Amino acid sequence: MSTYFVPILAVLMILWAIAIYNKLVKFKNMVEEGWSGIDVQLKRRANLIPNLVEAVKGYMGHEKGVLEEVTELRTRSLNDGPPGERAVTEGLLGAALGKLFAVAEAYPDLKASSNFQELQQALQEAEEQIQLARRYYNGSVRNLNIAIEQFPSNLVARMFSFGQAEFFELEDPAERAVPEVNFD
Secondary structure, three states, rough: OOHHHHHHHHHHHHHHHHHHHHHHHHHHHHHHHHHHHHHHHHHHHHHHHHHHHHHHHHHOOHHHHHHHHHHHHHHHHOOOOOHHHHHHHHHHHHHHHHHHHHHHOOOOOHHHHOOOOOOOHHHHHHHHHHHHHHHHHHHHHHHHHHHHOOOOOHHHHHHHHOOOOOOOOOOOOOHHHHOOOOOO
16 A cells, blocks of 8 residues: 555655646736737727827927927837836826826817717727726736745745736826716
């Protein structure tokens, strides 16, 4: 009996390590999928911004500083980087868009423009999709990080160099607010 015990125990330990490794790979891939979803939505929003700026330019010629800030932050938002850096840039872009819409309040013809209204709606939808993608990503990060920290999966994670992922969150509470884009 004892001659079978050691080989059976070794096989069980190998199977256990394989199961944990596969779980960690699954969580890592979910994090990557979540980040891809955020990236797609951020690019979608960034692609709407030039159209919005063009629609606003004709009405708000003397509000050049706001338009330049939005344009500059949009360009920065297209650069890849770790989630923490991207969150800061996206928060600043959201705040700049909020300023743009606040300034647009003073232009009734602009608010009545169907092009501007369509862009507002598209931007609002993009913001909602970003929030959904962020929740999925952060949930995936949470699951991966928990698996990496919990015993005994932390042993396998350390053995195969699995690292914790970074959450995509905004630091400044003012940046957490979605820009208000409804002028109805």
